[in-house]
Amino acid sequence: MKKKAFVAIISASMLASMGTGALAATKLKEIKAYLNPEVRVQVDGTYVDLRDVKGNAIAPITYNGANYFPIRSISDALDIAVDYNETTKTIILGEKVDGVSIVDGFKDMYYTKDSAKTTYKGKDYKEAYFNDGSGNRSSNFMLYPNKEHQTLYLQIAAVNGDITELTIQDSDTNTILKKIDVIKAEEGLVTVQVDIAGVKSLYIHGNVKGDTAVFVPLTTSYYK
Structure with missing residues (x-):
């Protein structure tokens, strides 16, 4: 996965995980974006249906020429564990180690x-x-x-x-x-x-x- 796309995915995931109160306390800037259901994802040559934690189908957000997906849907497609540390505001991909x-x-x-x-x-x-x-x-x-x-x-x-x-x-x-x-x-x-x-x-x-x-x-x- 290209670094630019990876950063975009993380950004979208963090935005989606914040509540209204949290957003008000940040320096985030409101943007205008679009849901784009025409964009599909392949993993190792096979099309995959990206879904959220409730099993609902996901369409990416298109903004400034880039496509943004919730990171959990991508991690599920790639079979990579994902977690979020609320205290440190850190998204954890892969194995978690205590060290x-x-x-x-x-x-x-x-x-x-x-x-x-x-x-x-x-x-x-x-x-x-x-x-x-x-x-x-x-x-x-x-x-x-x-x-x-x-x-x-x-x-x-x-x-x-x-x-x-x-x-x-x-x-x-x-x-x-x-x-x-x-x-x-x-x-x-x-x-x-x-x-x-x-x-x-x-x-x-x-x-x-x-x-x-x-x-x-x-x-x-x-x-x-």
């Missing part, structure tokens, strides 16, 4: 948004570290908590084999903070909890053999 997702600023050659690689046991995590190299090798990546968090909750799964000697260490001091001898494929998605108080950067590495892949869902792994 800060490690996906922000994550960089690695095995970072991916390819749904074929971000999907694990039928669930698409949208963004992941997926090391599917070949042969016996080390699987490793960096994280940067920048001394701002106390704990890392890292979700990780071994695919088609085992991960051995998984080690999480302070890369500045080479201090080993956590070591797990083996994570077996049959264990599924494992959450590794690590004390990272005062740590600026982390080096995570483990060993795999043959066709074994390492899966880390970045959207549900987080700092706290």
Whole structure:
């Protein structure tokens, strides 16, 4: 989804969620717009009928050459969770985590948004570290908590084999903070909890053999 369209959808959703009293207290400007039932939506090549929470069909609002939809109808069509935090006035898309997702600023050659690689046991995590190299090798990546968090909750799964000697260490001091001898494929998605108080950067590495892949869902792994 293009950024401009995404922003437009969020704006329309926020407008729709405010009551008359809330509108009066804001600096929102009244506009003239039109319902446009001729506009249709396709998702992965298939037309979808957008509906509100009560099941009513939705027509987009056309304003200044842009089409605005309630964000919940779009999130339902894309199968993405959506919520609204009234206190912080924040629309939350995707998984909610009680912390800060490690996906922000994550960089690695095995970072991916390819749904074929971000999907694990039928669930698409949208963004992941997926090391599917070949042969016996080390699987490793960096994280940067920048001394701002106390704990890392890292979700990780071994695919088609085992991960051995998984080690999480302070890369500045080479201090080993956590070591797990083996994570077996049959264990599924494992959450590794690590004390990272005062740590600026982390080096995570483990060993795999043959066709074994390492899966880390970045959207549900987080700092706290």
